[in-house]
Amino acid sequence: MSLKGFIIRRTIYIVPVMLGITLMNFTLINVSPGDPVIVRLGLIHCDHDDCYNAAYNGEAIEMGLLDRDYYTIPWFKRYVSFVNDLLHFDLGKSWYYTQAGEGIPIAKIISDRAIYTVVLNVLAFFFSLLLATAIGVVSATRQNSFWDRSLTIAMLLGYSMPLFWLAKLLMLLSFQLFNFTGVANKDAFKTPLFLNPNFYKYLILPTLALTLGGLVFMARLVRSQLLEILRQDYITTAKAKGLDNRAVIYKHAFRNGLLPIVTIIGNSLPGLLAGSVMIESVFGWPGLGTVFLEGALFRDYPMMMATNTIFPLLFLVARLLTDITYVFIDPRIRY
Amino acid sequence: MKSDFMSRPSEEVLLEINRLKTYFFTEEGVVKAIESVDLEVYKSETLGLVGESGSGKSVTALSILGIVPDPPGKILDGEVIFHGQDLRKLSDSDMRKIRGNQIAMIFQDPMTSLNPVFTVGDQISEAIILHQKVTKKEAKEKSIKIMSLVGIPSADERVDNYPFEFSGGMRQRVMIAMALSCNPELLIADEPSTSLDVTIQAQILELLKATSEEFDMSIILITHDMGVIAEMCDRVAVMYAGFICEIGDIMIIFKSPYHPYTRGLLGAIPRPDAARDDLQIIRGAIPNLINPPSACRFHPRCDYYMLGLCENILPELVEIEPGHSVRCHLYTDEGKAWMAERGDKRVIGTIPKSIAG
Amino acid sequence: MSSTDSFIDKLHDKQQKKGLLADRIRTKEMGEDVILEIQNLKKFFDIPVPFETTWFMIAFVAAIVVFAFEQIVGLILIGSIIVLYFALPYVPPFNKRPRVAHLKAVDGITIQIKKGKIVGLVGESGCGKSTAAKTIIRLHEPTEGSVYFKGIDINRLTSDEMKEIRRHLQIVFQDPYASLNPRATAHDIIIEPFDIHGVASGDEASYRVLTLLKDVGLAPHHAYRYPHEFSGGQRQRLGIARALALEPDFIVMDEPVSNLDVSVRAAIIQLILYLQKKMGLTYLFIAHDLSLVKILCDEVNVMYLGKIMEAGTSDEIFESMMHPYTKALISAVPIADPTKRSKKIFLTGDIPTPINPPPGCKFQTRCPLVSDICRVDDPPAKWYTASHVAYCHNIEGGEENPDSYTQ
């Protein structure tokens, strides 16, 4: 079977999985106790029911619940229209993020904010992969040396450090050294984005924190994988051929080590994404993570539904890419 | 030691190993894999290195090439003299010029000893490019040539295949092609046919025999199979627990083995015309090399064990007749004195019943 | 022993009533002590081949999308999503949902094993020796064919009856370490059969364990050790002790010594022979080491790609073999005598895979005598003596019918 066929098949397979996930989330939202309107109402003082009802209705109208007959249509029918909207790239309107008394379309919020998350994650992923490779190779080739031991211990300490706390410590350090906390306020990012020096200024610390977070995870992985592979017979063959250590490691060991590393990193992408949510929130970086966390704190159901659709989708696409990468690394895999 | 082998003119000696000693420093303890290995390999001969698992055959091979995995392994002592120069004293880069070029090696399991992610052509031409000043294209052409030489059909197509697309026997042929690619003077074959089926094994052994004649190449054939040794070798060295215990011409060793272990080994295998009851047993088990028996490591299993001598004094390698040496107290002066003292008349150098019969 | 014999008689009567019994064995040949007869045994494995699921999925997804756009009945949608998700062929990254191909591991073998004999089954790797061994004692269910133990078709027994029969059929495995539970002591391992069958318990069981240990050449103080504390040979002794515990009549020896060192191998072989003499056991000895089979076995069956190529007594196979494969196989065995370096018959090529093999003779791809008929027809049986049979189109002599040799 061709690679193209495989890609098409896997892409189509995403559809039922996504339907399953959205169905699960939608069901959870609808069976959960509590009324989101009341949460939004907060503590209002009403002497009699009419006042309360008026306030409740006003809030419900503002949230767009009455428009969609939230209270009259059974939830599974609403799910159908949710899927229908989803297919038109309509994710509904936010309850929390409002403008002129009306919810902002979530699709717009996400398309505005996605660039922040993407830049942060891509940079951090790139840096951590690079550094992790370097550290892993140093550790694995000089097993039990001073460098290996200290790097291993450092990686273990970093691995045990909660990521959000690592971010906080970075903040503290930067505050002590440069009097700069790295916490962005909302006005920091006025357009145009990529010409804005603030964008880069506030990017530094989140990137650093997220890089460290990914680094400690990947470096341990690279080290153990390389150690495993350096034990293999074909490494001995390569040495017996007269290759020097560099060629043995970078040509023979590395290409083989890549495979399990790609798998594990591909499978741990949700974890890395969760890390990005934490980091964004700590530094007030206005990406998807912050949007999601704020939305969750205020029970912004459409927003939660949307993020909980987007994140799995990203993950499934990433896993598809992982599988495609396999083909280029390992000749044994044919589709 | 060297004088033991004066039976042949010394200029014919290709490789000489003296007092080689390799230990592995593991967490469980020090594995004394090779205690003292002395042997010589002559030009265009096939030397068999035979012994059971854990006797140190493979480690000897890796030590010759200087690729004992370090850590945990370490060559502690000894000389490996190849063409008059001690390989252990060579610099890393000089040693690399010899590896794969003048001394090549093939391994037991062709399944795992080829890198799965490169084509076989890549892997063969890698060695050619490394040791000869040729372009990539020439190297590939040479790989195709050498592949058809070792009997891989339609080599010009198969050269771009990956190892997993080959069968076990073909993979071993690829390994041999890789080893032969630079016309080595010495080929170390570490159990080249053990993981193969009998009919395939016969093919591979025949190929090795033919190429060694064609390339005028010496082979160290490592195996635990006495049958393979008998079929293939000119001389044979028997190893036990890190020592060479007997070395000599194949006819002599198979006809009249002197060392009790060699005798046991030959008695324990079914010989062509043996009956059921002829199988002989070496009692005990192979020792743990972390904590091996003292002095002669065979003494707890030996039928000729001399109390007070064998476990205290390590016997020297004694030359019984030209080109045939044994490391056993039955033939040393100490042993003879021990026997004389006790009026013990041990029969020396007799042929075991099963072999004679 | 008398009680178990009566159990077998009972089973025998039962099967006779149902008309399942191989009457020939019971009535005619029990006199010759046939203990086990394997008739046309086949064992195929289903192995995956890639399956194209794309169109199936597209159709389903299209149906769902139509539903979604028309918003007809939500329940139908949700129901079909669940059905779709669980009913669709699961497509994990690299293992596509299999369509089935047959791996014909054992493709119709027929062997008769007489009481007290050692019958060898030899062949190269992938010829189905081990599958045959496991199918014979019903660790695998055969795809076709039957195994008659003392005249009883064991494949038709219920699980309770089978449990009883298992006392008479035992197996010793190739890898002595893998065949012992690493978390159990020698005592636990050997007492296991007594426990399962409720034969003995408490002190009596322990006493029998110690006796068994002694029988296989281990000392009483070995009883409380774990498998990893034993050497390879001792582990295999444990495996043999476990197989002996229920006093079986028949033991399958699945390459019992091929993982052992040369010097230990001889000791285990001697033990196996000693036990056979002492307890009157019958062995099916599976091996790839021909020189061992030669001195050990009374009868030898040569297997290639799931089929028997040639069978006969040890002498017949090794001295007057007929089949080209047997000839090549025997000549390929290295002989431990440098004065007898033989001229070898080299087979070209490799052993093909047993997945959907071509019709005709299995050996056709490597056979030096191959002719056109080999690619079409199964080779006929050619009998040279009452016990010696070879399956080949192109060999001389032989009779079609073995009965011409019987008195």
Next chain:
Amino acid sequence: MATAEQEQTGEFLLDEKTLREIETMKGAGQWSIVWRRIKKDKMGMLGLYIVLFLILMAFSSWILLGFDNWLTSQGYLLGDPLNPRSFNNLYIELWLPGMPADSPLVLFQHPRHHFPELAKLPPSFKHPFGTDGIGHDMVSRIFFGATVSLALGFIGQMTTVIIGTFLGSIAGFYGGAIDDILQRVIELLYSMPGFILMIFIIVLFEDVNIPGGRYAVVVIFFSLIGWGGTALIVRSNFFSLKQQDFVEAERALGASDMRIIFKHILPNSLAPLIIIVTLGIANTIFLFAALAFFGFGDPNAVSWGDDLNKWQNELLYFPWMPMFPALFIFFTVLGFNLLGDALRDALDPRLKD
């Protein structure tokens, strides 16, 4: 049986030292070897000590608090509960000879009692970890917070492991349709980042009122969605073990399925389970701390995560307030990680002879 006896006597004709070693090896099961390997591993032992210390701390604080509750309910502890200086609220005192009788050293205060006038004190002899924003002694808060923090990790992980082992072993042993369905469910659960899914669920179900408070809800949902990894590992373990020769040998002896599963396969898959539990506790503690940190914990609970959440914004000015809870979370995770790594090395099947 002369020949066999020869082999075995040959075995024991070894020298004294080896003989003694064999004696000590007698009856040494897999576990004693594992223990010996861990003992050699310095970092692993450090992890073990950290874990033991933390467990001791959690248990003693739990018992102490339970004892206090009981005494209070029995009315034995009199005095004005509103008076900070009353006997009721001074918890554990250490009085050494030579110290003034009226001002003994207070080791631990009641975790919920605070002295507003003592707020925001930096670490000192009297308050080694300082006091927090409303005047709790940080040492006491950390001591009593250990119970909740560790219990959450243990209970959360144990429930997922039990569910995962059960489902995984059934799927692994019988395969077929059960296995297929299980795989699909795991795939669904695993397509969402755990942290985000947890927040999603906590937000939806924060109003649920069950005994044990909000953390009970959190733990229940955690175990409902978190068993996938364990199930997959147990499943693959069962798959490989059920094809092993020793299981085949059991079948040849006529053993039943249940006997094979519980007596032979399950004990042999204990090793990966132990590793899952140890490393999993670290991850679970980390997850709950993160949830608390981002405000999805229980603001009324005495736990490290919630203290950290409460004072996280004071980091730049009163660093000790969030620092010590964070440090203890770090130590806990570190301890379990060290222990887990050591166990993984010690249980590595490759190292078996």
